[in-house]
Amino acid sequence: MKDAKNVTITDSEWMVMRAIWTIGHATSRELIDAMNELEGWSASTTKTLLHRLIQKQAVAQHGGSRPFTYKPVVGEKESMAAAADDLFDHMCAMRAGSTIAGVIQSRELSRADIANLQAILAEKAKTAPEEVQCNCLPGDQTC
Structure with a gap:
């Protein structure tokens, strides 16, 4: 593919x-x-x-x-992941969490989807920083 x-x-x-x-x-x-x-x-x-x-x-x-x-010729899951990556690459890193939360709130999810997300978030929480750094401009800029 x-x-x-x-x-x-x-x-x-x-x-x-x-x-x-x-x-x-x-x-x-x-x-x-x-x-x-x-x-x-x-x-x-x-x-x-x-x-x-x-x-x-x-x-x-x-x-x-x-x-x-x-x-x-391109896979569905891979295409969706590439589109999502492209979207998030164009926004401030500090806004990713609230954007993901908004998507989750606005979509119907199965119980299995929710359980999978909970497991991913529990694992990610182990190494998450207190605050995500702004990536909009070089230096000490903050959104």
């Missing part, structure tokens, strides 16, 4: 990728039908996004003739 950190996916492309990840491999007709049902997109919109994903090497086209099948 291609390293997801090297692939930037737009919001619309995420919709197509989610369909491909869910199906595993899909024909353009399956994707067109799915995107039409989910988003009301035309066939040309879905084909354009699919072509962009192929150019970005996030999706591979298989088959010598129609119907072609399309398979993901």
Whole structure:
């Protein structure tokens, strides 16, 4: 699989990728039908996004003739992790905790997810600093 950190996916492309990840491999007709049902997109919109994903090497086209099948080249979990890392790399390190808390509060989580988060936080608490340092500007700046 291609390293997801090297692939930037737009919001619309995420919709197509989610369909491909869910199906595993899909024909353009399956994707067109799915995107039409989910988003009301035309066939040309879905084909354009699919072509962009192929150019970005996030999706591979298989088959010598129609119907072609399309398979993901980047993994779903890896892509989500890369997108989250990118987001957090662009914000002040001091704001990461409150941002994560906000995400947790706004999302539905299973009991297993919550137990996993609690275990991760308990382990992380063992070595956590009293305060995270601001990383916005060099020197002794603080947000």
